Amino acid sequence: MKIKTSILLRIYVVYAFIFMSAIAILVQIYRIQNYKGDYWIQKSKELSTKLFTIPAERGNIYAHNDNLLATSIPFFNLYVDFGAQGMTQELFDKNVDSLAWYMATVFQKKSLNKYKSDLIQAKKNKKRYYLIQRKVNYPTLKEIQQWPLFREGKNKGGLIVETKQTRQNPYNLLAQRTIGVYRDNAPLVGLEAYYDTILSGKKGQVLKQKIAGGIWMPINDSLAIEPKNGKDIYTTIDINLQDVAETALLKALDSSQADFGCAIVMDVKTGAIRAMVNLGRNANGVLWEIENYAVSFKSEPGSTFKAVSYLMLLDKGYITMNDTISNGGGAWNFYGRRMIDEHIHESVLSVKEAFARSSNIIVARLIDKNYKKNKKEFYNTLERYGLTKKSGIDLKGETAPIIGLPKNWSNLSLPWRATGYEQTFSPLQLLTFYNTVANNGYRAKPYLVEKIAKNGKVIKTIEPEVSSTPIASQKAIDQLKAMLKEVIQNPKGTGRSIRSEYFELGGKSGTAKLLDRNTGRFSSANQAMFAGFFPVKEPRYSCIVMVYNPKGIYRTGGGIAGPVFKEIAEKALATDTRIAPNYTKEITEAPEMIAKMKGENHQVKNILNHYGYNTNFADEIDFVDIELRPSGVKLAPNTTSESKMPDLKGLNFDDALYLLESMGLKITYSGIGKVQNQSISPGTKVARGNHIYIVMK
Numbered sequence: 001m002k003i004k005t006s007i008l009l010r011i012y013v014v015y016a017f018i019f020m021s022a023i024a025i026l027v028q029i030y031r032i033q034n035y036k037g038d039y040w041i042q043k044s045k046e047l048s049t050k051l052f053t054i055p056a057e058r059g060n061i062y063a064h065n066d067n068l069l070a071t072s073i074p075f076f077n078l079y080v081d082f083g084a085q086g087m088t089q090e091l092f093d094k095n096v097d098s099l100a101w102y103m104a105t106v107f108q109k110k111s112l113n114k115y116k117s118d119l120i121q122a123k124k125n126k127k128r129y130y131l132i133q134r135k136v137n138y139p140t141l142k143e144i145q146q147w148p149l150f151r152e153g154k155n156k157g158g159l160i161v162e163t164k165q166t167r168q169n170p171y172n173l174l175a176q177r178t179i180g181v182y183r184d185n186a187p188l189v190g191l192e193a194y195y196d197t198i199l200s201g202k203k204g205q206v207l208k209q210k211i212a213g214g215i216w217m218p219i220n221d222s223l224a225i226e227p228k229n230g231k232d233i234y235t236t237i238d239i240n241l242q243d244v245a246e247t248a249l250l251k252a253l254d255s256s257q258a259d260f261g262c263a264i265v266m267d268v269k270t271g272a273i274r275a276m277v278n279l280g281r282n283a284n285g286v287l288w289e290i291e292n293y294a295v296s297f298k299s300e301p302g303s304t305f306k307a308v309s310y311l312m313l314l315d316k317g318y319i320t321m322n323d324t325i326s327n328g329g330g331a332w333n334f335y336g337r338r339m340i341d342e343h344i345h346e347s348v349l350s351v352k353e354a355f356a357r358s359s360n361i362i363v364a365r366l367i368d369k370n371y372k373k374n375k376k377e378f379y380n381t382l383e384r385y386g387l388t389k390k391s392g393i394d395l396k397g398e399t400a401p402i403i404g405l406p407k408n409w410s411n412l413s414l415p416w417r418a419t420g421y422e423q424t425f426s427p428l429q430l431l432t433f434y435n436t437v438a439n440n441g442y443r444a445k446p447y448l449v450e451k452i453a454k455n456g457k458v459i460k461t462i463e464p465e466v467s468s469t470p471i472a473s474q475k476a477i478d479q480l481k482a483m484l485k486e487v488i489q490n491p492k493g494t495g496r497s498i499r500s501e502y503f504e505l506g507g508k509s510g511t512a513k514l515l516d517r518n519t520g521r522f523s524s525a526n527q528a529m530f531a532g533f534f535p536v537k538e539p540r541y542s543c544i545v546m547v548y549n550p551k552g553i554y555r556t557g558g559g560i561a562g563p564v565f566k567e568i569a570e571k572a573l574a575t576d577t578r579i580a581p582n583y584t585k586e587i588t589e590a591p592e593m594i595a596k597m598k599g600e601n602h603q604v605k606n607i608l609n610h611y612g613y614n615t616n617f618a619d620e621i622d623f624v625d626i627e628l629r630p631s632g633v634k635l636a637p638n639t640t641s642e643s644k645m646p647d648l649k650g651l652n653f654d655d656a657l658y659l660l661e662s663m664g665l666k667i668t669y670s671g672i673g674k675v676q677n678q679s680i681s682p683g684t685k686v687a688r689g690n691h692i693y694i695v696m697k
Helices: 002-034 037-046 089-106 112-124 138-144 190-194 196-200 239-256 302-316 351-356 360-371 375-384 413-418 427-438 474-489 557-574 601-610 653-662
Strands: 049-054 068-080 130-136 159-168 204-211 215-218 232-235 260-267 273-281 324-326 331-334 337-340 348-350 449-454 457-461 506-515 522-534 541-548 596-600 623-629 632-637 666-670 675-678 691-696
Touching: 068 138, 068 666, 089 112, 089 138, 130 138, 138 666, 138 691, 190 196, 196 232, 239 260, 239 273, 239 541, 239 557, 260 427, 260 557, 302 351, 302 360, 302 375, 302 413, 302 427, 302 474, 302 506, 302 522, 302 557, 324 351, 324 360, 331 360, 337 360, 348 351, 351 360, 351 474, 360 375, 360 413, 375 413, 427 474, 427 522, 427 541, 474 506, 474 522, 506 557, 522 557, 541 557, 653 691
Parallel strands: 666 691
Antiparallel strands: 049 204, 068 130, 068 159, 204 215, 232 449, 260 273, 260 541, 324 348, 331 337, 449 457, 506 522, 522 541, 596 623, 623 632, 675 691
């Protein structure tokens, strides 16, 4: 009995203890929630951890001739962990004076004494993420890592390096809207947008802990998931043609005080875009690459559309080039509405003459006569020509043509559509048609990227997409080509002012009246266009130029857009080694500027050949050093080793980048011109992934 009582007593004591403990816990929970809840919530936040993304290094964008169009330049934010386990007070005291001196000398933001006192205070408070400098470049980072205290390593020195990136376009304005702009908190455009998933790579992750002051500090770099860098894309853009097109268009827009304009150059056989220029006026009235008018702007094309109308008629056999037709002396009534031919007063013209002089009445009469009973056939032909849909170019934001369905067309629709009204296209869509004519009727899809590479190795090649069947008969295509040539060759043709003494050009001008939004009527303002190809016999390039609302004397397609077309054509053909110009330039002495030079093989050849020097050295040599002497040209291969740093001094920026990137090096640069200094001395052993800083002047 006594044993039972003893056991029960012990059980009651245990139960009582448990009960009292539970009461105490509940009381404490209540106190925490009601009296110190905010305090402990704040503490938990301060001690919480979180996964942060590590951005991958964005891939580069290159031109067709390997010029660098866009690249990511690294910079670094530097912090110190004064709570690092290996940073003893003795080690800190030993180095603080020297460290403060370096910071005052290099950063120059505070005095020596101020830097020292701030460092001592940060150490005393065991600051875990103390900022010492933002936006440090790579050469400066390497220097800082050797400063007192920091050279002891991360555990003892406490230096934390946070890598950031900034996107740069080495050629600034050149093709900027086509390439696109990549920056934080801004929408992507251009190739940067379309190929974002390829360029951006795969982000990594790092675990960070929030410390005092709401600062997130990496816990352990060894546990981080490293990012996978993005791939590089190689575009079809020819940097030389892009420069030629931009310069020519810029002059025209500036001289005419036009609102905006664009110019596109396309490779006839493949559809590769060799140049795409878009210039508009910013808030200050300065011409800049603001919007991609080439693909996103649509308008009534005016007389450039007449090539479409005539191809329909020729292909069906409704007309021949020598047929004659009346234009009523320059005025004609279509279903109660009057159409006029400005500057054409003859009563009868041949089809060929009517096209060259851009008669509105004759093309309108021909289309109305042959298609008024079957408007759907007109529409179906546009569809076959690829003009009822987008071009399919690898850019976001392409606008679709607006044509409308035949059932909604009025009696006036066909005559006015024949002359380029009541329907809208982008400049690129219209150029794609002209390119198809130049390519004997085979439609090539326009495109901007030709290959994708990873670490210098091509992993995907984008092949041209060309239709297997022509849009019209070869006879009709040849007749239209002859008529496009006549526009320029004919003494009364609308393109007569751009006749070239060196090459035969073919094309069509277009001057579309612009609507006044207030009145709903056509205003005196124009949109001037010129579209065509060159040379006529074996077309190499097609091109379109659009100038919106030019002012002054030259406001027509032939007057303002045509000269831009001619300048682009002549300079493109004069530098194309596959096309032999029918003129030569004799120069016997080389200028001083090339007395000593080095660079990429074919560029050096072109310069020397231009000045009459023989350049029969091996094509397989990528880079050469040359020296011009009275006795002749001394040539030597500029060879590089994958493991040794080459001498970059004197190289152009593009050539230096090509060499360094082929070695797998990461580049930071400053200045423009030729390389003057390099952070890694020539002959030094290097490995893929090393950083180098080059200075140009």
